[in-house]
Amino acid sequence: ASSSTSRATPRPLGNEPRFFFFLPTRADPQRIVFSRGSTMAAPQRLGKLMRYFARPNGMPMVRAQFSTHPKSVIIGACGPERIGIIHDLSGVVAASDGSIAGSKMIQMGNDFGVLMQVDFPEEVDVSTLTDELTAVKDLSVSVIPASGGDLPTEPAFSASFKLSGADNSGIVHAAAGMLRKHGLSITDMASYQESAPFGGTVIFCLDGHVAGDFVPDIEALKRDCADLEQELVCDLTMKFQI
Secondary structure (H helix, E strand, C coil): CCCCCCCCCCCCCCCCCCCEEECCCCCCCCEEEEECCCCCCHHHHHHHHHHHCECCCCCECCEEEECCCCEEEEEEEEEECCCCHHHHHHHHHHHCCCEEEEEEEEEECCEEEEEEEEEECCCCCCCCHHHHHHCCCCCEEEEEECCCCCCCCCCCEEEEEEEEEECCCCHHHHHHHHHHHCCCEEEEEEEEEEECCCCCCEEEEEEEEEEECCCCCHHHHHHHHHHHHHHHCEEEEEEEEC
């Protein structure tokens, strides 16, 4: 039986409970736990799954369990790059009835890093999760409770940015400071190096997205971008989405 998780998730309405939704795992192939859908969607999913996993005589071959109070943890892991890291990590999560709600994974040089949010049914004891994950070969792992509260709402302002230029010390700090000045939070960012078309010079590149709770002064933001280009000897472009 597959241990993959469904990702077709309608947004919960108001304060309605959300449900865990897992396919059977090797640890318990006769158990399905529903999650991350609204109360309106849960009965439809239940019907579809019970029909899919029915025996020829029509009797269900799985049992269903609802959990209205999921708990979440953030798992961070890094170690030498090798084949099978994600397979090993996701296996521990699946064996503990966990659902990977979101993740970021990246190879940096000869190392590999993973950051993931995992949801568990309330009745699952996650106290042993750190030990189980640490047992995965050559990985340094941390597990912390996810921050509570409501899911983030749509920002009033968002933009993408790209910076490229000489790899000078402090370039990321300066760019982040300029964005912070305008009330913008970096939601994701990646930096890398590439060779210039001529001369073999190494170019530092920074790509990312920002968001804000209010629309900043666009003209002032453009001026500060131009000033930063002069100060750092770089190219900085922003695409606004209001």
